Structures are given as C-alpha cells and as structure tokens.
Amino acid sequence: MVRGRADHSRSRLVETSRIPVEASRSSAERLSLVLPGADASVEPNHWSFGREGRKPESIFDFVQDITAVTRDKPHQDARLDLEGTCIAVDKSALCNIDIKLMEASVLVSDxxxxxxxxxxxxxxxxxxxxxxxxxxxxxxxxxxxxxxxxxxxxxxxxxxxxxxxxxxxxxxxxxxxxxxxxxxxxxxxSPVSLDDLIDVTETRIQIEGEALRRSMERGGAEWRERIAASHQRLSSIPQRQQDAPDRTNEAWSEAHERFHLTLLDACGSPWLLRFRSTLFVHSERYRRLSVKGREAAARDVAAEHDLIVQAVMAGDVNAATNALAAHYRRTVEIARAVL
Structure with a gap:
C-alpha cells in the first residue's frame, strides 16, 4: 500500500540506507538530510505526523513525533505508518527517512x-x-x-x-x-556472586594500577587539568537519586566513569583502556548493588576520590595506586552484605 501510494506520486524514492539521521538530547541542531550524490543538505519544508505544517525544531523533536505515532500501535503496523508518513518533501524530491535509525533513537530516548x-x-x-x-x-x-x-x-x-x-x-x-x-x-x-566481584575487583586493580602508573609518567599539565575538572564536576553532583536514596543518580554515574577514565587515559595503551572498560562496566553492576548495603550510607566516596586526586597531583605513584585499590576494595566490603 505504501509503495503503491509512492508510485502514484510525482516524486521519486531515494535509497534510505545512505541518508544518515541521528537524534541527541545534547544537540539542538536543526534536522538536515543529505541525498546520495549531493553535497548540500536538503531542509524539508513539510512534515506529516498528524500535525500538518509543523516543522520539528531539532532531530530529537523529530524522534518525539515518531514516538507519538508508534506509541499505541503494534510494531509492524507502526513501521508501515512510519514508511508512509515519515516523508520529507522539498519541491520535487521525496525522501523516505531511515526508519531503522529512527527506531533506534526512540528506544534510547525514553x-x-x-x-x-x-x-x-x-x-x-x-x-x-x-x-x-x-x-x-x-x-x-x-x-x-x-x-x-x-x-x-x-x-x-x-x-x-x-x-x-x-x-x-x-x-x-x-x-x-x-x-x-x-x-x-x-x-x-548473569548471576552475581562475591567470588565474581572479588575476581573482577582484583583484576581491575592490576589493570588500572598499571594504567594509572603509566598515565602519571606520561601525563602532563593538560592531563592534570582534565583530572581536576572531572573531579570537580563529579563532586558537584549528588550520588543518589533524591526521590530514591537506594538508587544511583545517573548523572553522577556518568561523571564517575568519566572521572575514572580521565585518570587513566594518558597511559598510551589502547589495550589497557579496553580491558579497563570491560572491567569497569561489570564492577559498576556490583557498585550499584552495594548502594543498598547497610554500610553504604556511611561511606564517604567523595573523600576516597579526594585521596586519589591528591596523590596524583603530588606525583606520588605508590600513594595514588594504593588509594585507587583501597577505593575499589571498599566496594567489595560493602557489597558482601547484599550478595
């Protein structure tokens, strides 16, 4: 049916897989499409989402319109609707939007x-x-x-x-x-267990200890400035959700990983950073569980971070790696109560 309607139109269909469309909460750039073989973008002058004549102000706004279309419909029916209605018309060119990219954005956007x-x-x-x-x-x-x-x-x-x-x-x-x-x-x-947590933690201490050691040898003033900035940002964000004290504040969690990554990103070893990434995300699961432990409320995570930063800024490699190790092992101690 959709194809039939398109065939009777005076416009032509364009292969959608070559038209990139993205959505981002952090970007307010207006939507633009680049057609295959074209250098300049095509800015649509009409969008059909049941709100005739309304033009989205951003890509994320466009995704919200798609969400509204699909909210109460089975997936396949919604897909047909999208193929039929997510059409940008600019004079003589008809462009079907890359539906898969839009669906991906909707999955993340809520x-x-x-x-x-x-x-x-x-x-x-x-x-x-x-x-x-x-x-x-x-x-x-x-x-x-x-x-x-x-x-x-x-x-x-x-x-x-x-x-x-x-x-x-x-x-x-x-x-x-x-x-x-x-x-x-x-x-x-996957199950969780104390043995797995200890294994992840001790491996992480070895990998990140080496990465921190190398970063302190290689990192210069710009690296230390980034550490100070990421530490300051982390310190300014509440760790727990205000309305759910037993759950982590996601903004803090993002800043927390960025802080720990910044400590190591001058190490010069992509492999160390890849291993770090894998170990971090699995230890993060346990860290979130530890927030529910009896001792978690009394833990001063900010003070632990302060000790790491102070040692790094002082150039004391042993003190820095020891503070990092103690920081991770403290999570193990608290998580024991919930595992």
Missing part, C-alpha cells in the same frame, strides 16, 4: 542518555545496537535482576522491535557476559 550510553560511546545506529544498550542498561541498574529469564518474544513486544533484533542483541550481551545461555532454556541475566 531512558536518560546517561543511563544508557557510556562516556565516549556513540549513539546506536541500528535497532540491534539500541536494544543491546537498552538491555545492558537494565541489567546494570537492576531493572533486570540477576538470574531473571530473558524471553526474546516478550522483550520484542515490550520494546516493539523485531525478534531478530532482540536475538542479535542477546548474543552480544552473552559475549560481554551480561547474560548466560543454557541449551533449550534460553537466556538469563
């Missing part, structure tokens, strides 16, 4: 960006990637509990995406150890 994407991580450019980061976020925040079965059909229905996208995302989560798989029993959220 959770805070800080909760879904990690520092330096690009926004998902496919539905599979969007489902992956969405489910990873739900595992880390505890919305998906340790050992909980993950039924692909139920997830596809909840997120209104295809079964294929969910299955591919689950395979990626499996490779990153966020989920487990048993023959004939499907996927489950």
């Amino acid at each position: 959770r805070g960006v800080e909760e879904v994407l990690r520092p330096g991580e690009e926004a998902p450019r496919s539905v599979t990637s969007a489902v992956f980061v969405r489910l990873r976020s739900e595992v880390l925040t505890g919305d998906l509990k340790a050992g909980q079965p993950l039924r692909a059909a139920a997830i596809a229905e909840r997120l209104r995406v295809s079964l294929t996208a969910v299955r591919e995302a689950l395979v990626r989560l499996l490779s990153d150890n966020f989920v487990t798989s048993v023959d004939q029993k499907g996927f489950r959220v």
Whole structure:
C-alpha cells in the first residue's frame, strides 16, 4: 500500500540506507538530510505526523513525533505508518527517512542518555545496537535482576522491535557476559556472586594500577587539568537519586566513569583502556548493588576520590595506586552484605 501510494506520486524514492539521521538530547541542531550524490543538505519544508505544517525544531523533536505515532500501535503496523508518513518533501524530491535509525533513537530516548550510553560511546545506529544498550542498561541498574529469564518474544513486544533484533542483541550481551545461555532454556541475566566481584575487583586493580602508573609518567599539565575538572564536576553532583536514596543518580554515574577514565587515559595503551572498560562496566553492576548495603550510607566516596586526586597531583605513584585499590576494595566490603 505504501509503495503503491509512492508510485502514484510525482516524486521519486531515494535509497534510505545512505541518508544518515541521528537524534541527541545534547544537540539542538536543526534536522538536515543529505541525498546520495549531493553535497548540500536538503531542509524539508513539510512534515506529516498528524500535525500538518509543523516543522520539528531539532532531530530529537523529530524522534518525539515518531514516538507519538508508534506509541499505541503494534510494531509492524507502526513501521508501515512510519514508511508512509515519515516523508520529507522539498519541491520535487521525496525522501523516505531511515526508519531503522529512527527506531533506534526512540528506544534510547525514553531512558536518560546517561543511563544508557557510556562516556565516549556513540549513539546506536541500528535497532540491534539500541536494544543491546537498552538491555545492558537494565541489567546494570537492576531493572533486570540477576538470574531473571530473558524471553526474546516478550522483550520484542515490550520494546516493539523485531525478534531478530532482540536475538542479535542477546548474543552480544552473552559475549560481554551480561547474560548466560543454557541449551533449550534460553537466556538469563548473569548471576552475581562475591567470588565474581572479588575476581573482577582484583583484576581491575592490576589493570588500572598499571594504567594509572603509566598515565602519571606520561601525563602532563593538560592531563592534570582534565583530572581536576572531572573531579570537580563529579563532586558537584549528588550520588543518589533524591526521590530514591537506594538508587544511583545517573548523572553522577556518568561523571564517575568519566572521572575514572580521565585518570587513566594518558597511559598510551589502547589495550589497557579496553580491558579497563570491560572491567569497569561489570564492577559498576556490583557498585550499584552495594548502594543498598547497610554500610553504604556511611561511606564517604567523595573523600576516597579526594585521596586519589591528591596523590596524583603530588606525583606520588605508590600513594595514588594504593588509594585507587583501597577505593575499589571498599566496594567489595560493602557489597558482601547484599550478595
């Protein structure tokens, strides 16, 4: 039906996979499209989302319109609607918007960006990637509990995406150890245990200790200035949600990882930083659990960060690596009560 309507129009169809469209909460740039073979962008003068004549002020505004279209419709029906109505008309050119990229943006847009994407991580450019980061976020925040079965059909229905996208995302989560798989029993959220936490923590101490040592040898004034800036920003953000004291403030969590990454990013070793990234995200799951421990309320995380920064600024490598190790081991001590 959609194709039929297009064929009867006086405009031509353009291959959508070559037209990049992105959404971002942090960018208020107006939407622009670049057609295949064209140098300049095409700015649409009309959008049809049941609000005739209304032009979105930003890409994120455009995503919100798509959300409104799809909210109460089964996924496949919504997809047809999108293919039929997400059309930008500029004089004689008809451009079908890249629907997959829009769907990916919608999956991310209803959770805070800080909760879904990690520092330096690009926004998902496919539905599979969007489902992956969405489910990873739900595992880390505890919305998906340790050992909980993950039924692909139920997830596809909840997120209104295809079964294929969910299955591919689950395979990626499996490779990153966020989920487990048993023959004939499907996927489950990976379990948590004290032994696993200790293993992750001690490995992290070795990897990050070496990265911090190298960063202190190689890093200059600009690196130390970035540490001071990231530390100041982290210190200005409340660690816990005001209306839910047993849950982490996602803005703090994002600033927390950025602070720890800044401490190490002058090490000069991409491999150390890759290992660090993997270990950090798994230890983050335990850190969030530790917030619910009895001793968590009395913990002065800011003071622990202060000690690390003071040692780094003083150029005392042993004091800095020891403070970093003590910081991580303190999480293990507190998490024992909830594991």
